[in-house]
Amino acid sequence: MKEYRKEIVNAIFTNYIVVYEIDLDKDLISLVYKDEGEDLSNFLDEGRYSLINSKYAINQIEKEYSREFERRGAIDNLRRELKEKISFKFSFAGYDGKVRTVEYRRVEALDNDDIRKVLMSFCRLEDDRASAFKLKKERQKHRDLLEEELNKIKEISQSKSRFLSNMSHDLRTPISSMMGYINLANMHLDNRELVEDYLKKINTNCDQLLGIIDDVLSISQIESGRVTVDEQKFSINEVVDEIVALITPLANKKEQELIVEKSYENDEVLMDKIKVEKILINVLNNAIKYTHRCGKIIFRILAKGDVADGNLGYRFEIEDNGVGIDKSFLERIFEPFERENDREIAQIQGTGLGLSITKEIIKVLDGKIDIQSVKYEGTKVVIDLSFKPFRQDILAKYEDFNIRNLRRAEDIANQRTFNKKRFLIVDDNEANLEILSTFLQDLGATIDIATNGMDAIKIISDSDIYQYNAVLMDIKMPILDGDEATREIRKLDNRTIASIPIIGISANVYPMDKERAMDAGMDAYIVKPVNVDELLRVLKDIML
Structure with missing residues (x-):
């Protein structure tokens, strides 16, 4: 008789892995049936149901399903849902990588339809159903990832819009001021004191504009990880x-x-x-x-x-x-x-x-x-x-030597003028050529110009020894840039001419740009817009 009952039970529960009985009044769960070859470690224990249900949801079920599992299986919800229908199912994914479906079915109800006992059964999923569930789950993950990326893109776009709006305002403000002062200066050319005041204000706005550009470049350097510490x-x-x-x-x-x-x-x-x-x-x-x-x-x-x-x-x-x-x-x-x-x-x-x-x-x-x-x-x-x-004990012995040499260099440099000095300025920008040429000519220097690196190489290679005191070399130019031109000059057969001092002058402000120029063979590097005091110092230093 017992064997017969077992066969009936097996036949009834053939589509289930594990079946539990839940006593809602006593808040107890007990095992009714399990597949002989199934390990129960990934299923519920017996005992107090509400605690076991909550623990199972947290420890065995993936986070996106755990709260729903706990809510649907709560005693109050079982009474509510099974009062309206005989059973309901819920599919979920476990931390063991398997997809499962749990079914809740009412067993016994009083005359007032109050639910007292429920069967909780873990169903077998056919391979195609399990695959479909996994595919649905993967699609949902992809949708979530796409939504997350879309939100990031939107946030970046909004950030860029705010940035461009701020930059447009902050760049236009000093530019507008400079244009205004230039117009005022043109209108009052006969009033030297007024024009000088306008020029000072233009210079202040230039500094403001450069500060904004420097801030943007600093952010770019930081984000790219190119910031180094020079102690x-x-x-x-x-x-x-x-x-x-x-x-x-x-x-x-x-x-x-x-x-x-x-x-x-x-x-x-x-x-x-x-x-x-x-x-x-x-x-x-x-x-x-x-x-x-x-x-x-x-x-x-x-x-x-x-x-x-x-x-x-x-x-x-x-x-x-x-x-x-x-x-x-x-x-x-x-x-x-x-x-x-x-x-x-x-x-x-x-x-x-x-x-x-x-x-x-x-x-x-x-x-x-x-x-x-x-x-x-x-x-x-x-x-x-x-x-x-x-560390005085390590570095002090070099200090006096360095100070003496620095003072000697300053003394010699301060005695120097640019009378009888000759420079080659290499730049493809007409305004830059005019500004540098005029500034150095006003200090007594003779100036020759070239508009690309190839012309600069020819002028230097055809020059006499010591004809030029230095070359002021732009970096970005057509035909041949400043770095390549410097490399070619350093390869000239006449080693005296090949060693002519070359100063890089560029709007490229990153340390890697300066390193590239120095590796090409330049003696110094100045960032545009050129600070005249720095230019004078560098020229004096390299001519010592």
């Missing part, structure tokens, strides 16, 4: 004094009180001075821009003593009583191109890149930055940086 010896006091000297006129212009509080030893350290100054000037500039006229800005420099690896730690605090930053915007303050939407600061120029660049440079230097602010009360920025101490 040299500087005293902390020297760097701080330079920063204060640069920032004081800006504060004075707005009649602001700039307070500098120092609490440190004048340590000599190894630092990337350019990056440190950029960080601090960016933040101090912001403090001045976003603080009202006659406001107060405090610049504190504190020594933190030794930090990790024997480095010397310093804390830089910039505190102002300006317009402050809204708490909701503080969370996005370091994101590129983001600016607070506030009418009070809408007229203040900025691309929303300054703090983003600042944070990334601080990260490169292994430092930290923290911003605390209260809207309409002020802002405090705290920057922690550490530097390697300058």
Whole structure:
């Protein structure tokens, strides 16, 4: 009789792997049937049903299905759904990689249709159904991924639109001012004092325009991972004094009180001075821009003593009583191109890149930055940086020698003039040729020009020994660029002519561009627009 019952049970449950009985009143689950060859470790245990159902959903079922499994199998839901129908099914994917379908079927109901017991059965899926379910699941994953990528693209597009809008405004502002002052200067050519004032204002707007371009290029460098650290010896006091000297006129212009509080030893350290100054000037500039006229800005420099690896730690605090930053915007303050939407600061120029660049440079230097602010009360920025101490015991013996040679070079250079000097300027841009030629001719030099690298090679190869004191070589030119022209000049048979000093002059500002030029054989590299003081220094240095 028992065998007969077993056969009946097997026949009834032939399409099921495991069957459980759930007593809804007692909150218990017990095993009714299982396939003899099936491992129960991937199914439910016996015991308190609500806990076991929740545990199984978390531990055995993929996340996207687990919540639905737990909800559909909850006692309250079983009573509700099985009151309306005899059974319902739910398919899901398990962490073991298998696709399963669970079926809930009511067994016993009272006269009032209150459900007391339910059979919970795990069905066998035919291969084609399982494959169809997996395919559906994969398609859904692909749709989710596509949607995620689409959202990213939309976000990037919106970010670019904001950036282009900000850049259009911020680039047009100084350009518009320059055009206006040029027109005014043309109208008042007979008034030297007025024209000089207009020229100063044009120069200020040029600096503003270059600052915007530098910010964009800095972001590009950071995103491409091309930022390197160039550590040299500087005293902390020297760097701080330079920063204060640069920032004081800006504060004075707005009649602001700039307070500098120092609490440190004048340590000599190894630092990337350019990056440190950029960080601090960016933040101090912001403090001045976003603080009202006659406001107060405090610049504190504190020594933190030794930090990790024997480095010397310093804390830089910039505190102002300006317009402050809204708490909701503080969370996005370091994101590129983001600016607070506030009418009070809408007229203040900025691309929303300054703090983003600042944070990334601080990260490169292994430092930290923290911003605390209260809207309409002020802002405090705290920057922690550490530097390697300058090792006097190793480097001091070279110091006196270097200083003597540097002073000697400066003395000789200061005695030099460009009378009887001759330069070859190589550039395909007519304006650049005119500006450089006129500037050097006004200093007494003789100038020859070439408009491409091939012509420059011919002029140099046909020249007499010492006919030219130096070549000012543009990089991007037609026919043959500056790097290739330099390589060919260095290969000339006459080794004296081949060793002529060559200065690269280019609008390419990345370190890799300078490295490429130096590898080609150039003696120096200057970035456009040319700073005349730097050009004079470089020319004097290479002619020593």
